[in-house]
């Protein structure tokens with residue numbers, strides 16, 4: 001074994017690394033020898049593993065500490081914090097949880113706590129938090145994700161499940177060997193393939209894409225950014241207006257229909273409802289045929305191009321890939337459904353390299369050919385509270401207690417939330433319309449947060465409990481989306497007084513007299529052994545042998561064997577639809593859903609449609625003429641490590657880059673490197689201009705992830721001087737069906753920022769009142 005392979009391992013959502021540790025610090029993270037395409041994101045943690053951005057002790061907001069719950073909630077992120085001891089913090093949290101649950105009931109605690117936290121099966125923050133809150137009687141929860149809520153609600157009505165097909169997209173090798181035409185809406189963004197939730201052993205998207213290109217597959221990238229597809233694979237860029245994908249797909253469907261290219265045998269055998277879409281498609285219903293001319297008018301592409309594309313799709317083995325981003329827009333339920341319609345008409349679903357796939361390279365695992373272990377989970381117990389929200393309705397929940405909302409065919413009511421507990425997510429990163437969210441954020445009496453760094457979430461809390469990073473704890477990287485199982489070593493001691501989330505909740509549980517219920521008498525190493533041993537038993541039951549726990553720790557990692565055959569989505573269904581029916585009411589793919597139709601939603605009828613988004617290039621208010629795409633950042637995962645060196649080096653004068661077409665820059669007298677104000681009637685932020693002609697004119701792109709940095713934290717609305725695009729996005733659900741987030745539907749204006757540049761303070765800690773040495777805490 002070489003010297004490097006003796007170094008301890010750690011795992012992250014962006015890859016597995018070996019660590020060089022000395023003087024109590026991680027000095028370097030080196031690529032895992034199994035990974036041919038390691039992500040640079042990892043090194044971002046080196047300079048922020050310690051230092052002023054780390055939260056080093058429990059902290060309480062001064063007004064809250066002095067005047068109790070609900071005091072001056074408008075002063076969140078304004079008041080200084082007071083450092084307290086763990087004992088005091090635990091007592092305060094225990095007392096406040098007891099007050100809220102006894103006075104208002106457990107549904108008054110919001111524990112939805114959406115977010116990605118860190119890799120590692122045991123120290124998964126949300127799992128720890130949910131188990132703890134369930135031990136004290138439950139909480140109001142959240143459903144679905146920000147990633148693709150619209151599909152999570154919609155696709156089960158069409159295919160019987162969304163997750164089952166997301167996890168079984170046709171593998172890249174089947175594409176390489178069979179596909180001739182790869183039509184990708186939103187491209188195949190390799191920047192996103194760096195990530196896989198729970199840990200990544202080996203990155204394979206780049207090589208898979210290159211192999212597909214080398215095999216002569218023709219790629220067609222439909223979307224606003226040319227850079228969503230690697231230049232090396234060539235192909236065609238169809239620079240469509242954002243949010244017009246459903247119209248483009250319906251236009252393709254129309255051509256297939258009128259030119260007799262639809263595979264009627266396939267439609268009859270494997271789908272229901274095709275004939276019920278036709279009156280809409282042909283315009284018999286409303287006088288508006290959804291033909292190529294109609295789609296061209298909406299999308300800005302040419303009708304000939306669309307007709308030609310439809311014909312080629314019918315002639316050749318075609319894979320349609322729909323980026324997850326298509327769901328994060330107004331009426332985001334429609335594009336995936338429309339893609340399934342077109343793929344059904346092509347009749348290639350279930351054939352090698354044909355059909356559709358959900359977002360190749362949205363994450364590393366999409367299109368992978370791998371097996372994973374039936375891993376045991378940290379048991380979360382059951383939540384007796386029934387109230388919940390669709391995840392992106394957080395501001396509505398806080399602002400409108402008692403109001404009704406629709407969701408997937410049922411009407412629910414928002415409970416009255418008094419306390420919010422967040423661990424492992426960052427709503428000041430992920431939520432839309434942050435000015436609105438800050439108003440909502442003032443409603444609860446108390447906000448408790450476990451965090452490791454002083455980001456906007458920590459700054460906007462009442463009680464901040466400092467947690468460890470994965471570098472500071474032992475864990476097991478084991479996920480259903482990767483075949484590598486990695487023993488994550490504890491590389492350094494926790495920073496300051498930071499504790500693992502498990503220890504944080506154990507401490508509070510003890511203060512509430514339910515310590516034994518929470519930990520079952522096991523410490524973290526006892527729990528990890530138990531989870532690993534259970535995983536071994538589950539695996540053995542399906543014929544997979546894994547090393548015993550001590551050997552695993554000794555050897556550091558192992559890999560589960562790959563399947564020998566390529567994966568073909570819906571292959572078994574195609575082979576024998578009677579023996580392998582889908583979990584839909586008809587057992588077939590529901591191109592028309594009687595269930596969805598029965599909900600009677602005007603914003604999500606019974607078959608795929610195109611509905612004008614609430615704002616877009618087709619009817620732009622002249623004040624906001626540019627469509628903003630706030631996509632996933634290349635240098636980080638969401639807001640994580642934004643304060644590290646890798647991300648900082650990509651900023652322009654400290655601001656988030658905003659990519660503009662040369663025409664749009666010229667029209668505003670802007671040049672690369674200028675600092676601009678990006679704004680609309682919801683908010684404003686600064687950004688640093690990058691001029692690039694690989695973006696559609698009229699579209700601007702600004703990645704998410706810059707830590708929210710209000711110029712005046714005391715003002716109800718304030719410029720974000722750093723460049724968080726969620727001050728601009730709108731907080732409206734995709735439709736009454738899914739209520740998903742719609743970040744990718746957003747119009748803005750951009751102008752030169754002439755004032756003196758305010759310093760970025762996002763990465764500085766808040767004012768902290770420390771105990772006097774020798775005095776009382």
Ligand SMILES: Nc1nc2c(c(=O)[nH]1)N[C@H]1C(S)=C(S)[C@@H](COP(=O)(O)OP(=O)(O)OC[C@H]3O[C@@H](n4cnc5c(=O)[nH]c(N)nc54)[C@H](O)[C@@H]3O)O[C@H]1N2
Pocket residue numbers: 114115116117118123125146147148328422423424425426427429430431450451452453455457467468469470501630631632637638639640704725726729743744
């Ligand atoms: N405008 C716009 N907004 C978007 C999107 C978009 O495309 N455009 N995309 C959306 C999508 S798809 C997603 S998934 C969301 C992502 O939103 P989030 O998942 O909320 O974003 P992260 O920055 O990953 O937040 C994770 C937080 O957990 C903290 N953390 C890390 N490890 C630990 C730990 O061990 N314990 C604890 N207690 N905390 C820990 C990190 O410091 C960080 O603050 O954003 C959404 N928001």
Ligand SMILES: Nc1nc2c(c(=O)[nH]1)N[C@H]1C(S)=C(S)[C@@H](COP(=O)(O)OP(=O)(O)OC[C@H]3O[C@@H](n4cnc5c(=O)[nH]c(N)nc54)[C@H](O)[C@@H]3O)O[C@H]1N2
Pocket residue numbers: 146147148185186187189191192193194195222223224225228240241242243244245323324325326329359361362363629630631632633634635636637638744
């Ligand atoms: N490096 C990195 N990778 C990540 C993440 C990260 O934060 N950083 N986050 C991970 C997570 S949680 C998720 S959910 C996935 C998300 O994966 P995606 O949803 O694929 O992510 P995005 O980057 O938002 O979108 C991909 C591309 O879609 C295009 N697009 C946007 N709107 C439209 C549209 O209306 N039509 C068309 N045709 N194209 C459009 C944009 O040009 C964008 O670059 O990424 C994951 N991967």
Ligand SMILES: [Mo]
Pocket residue numbers: 145146147148
């Ligand atoms: Mo996501």
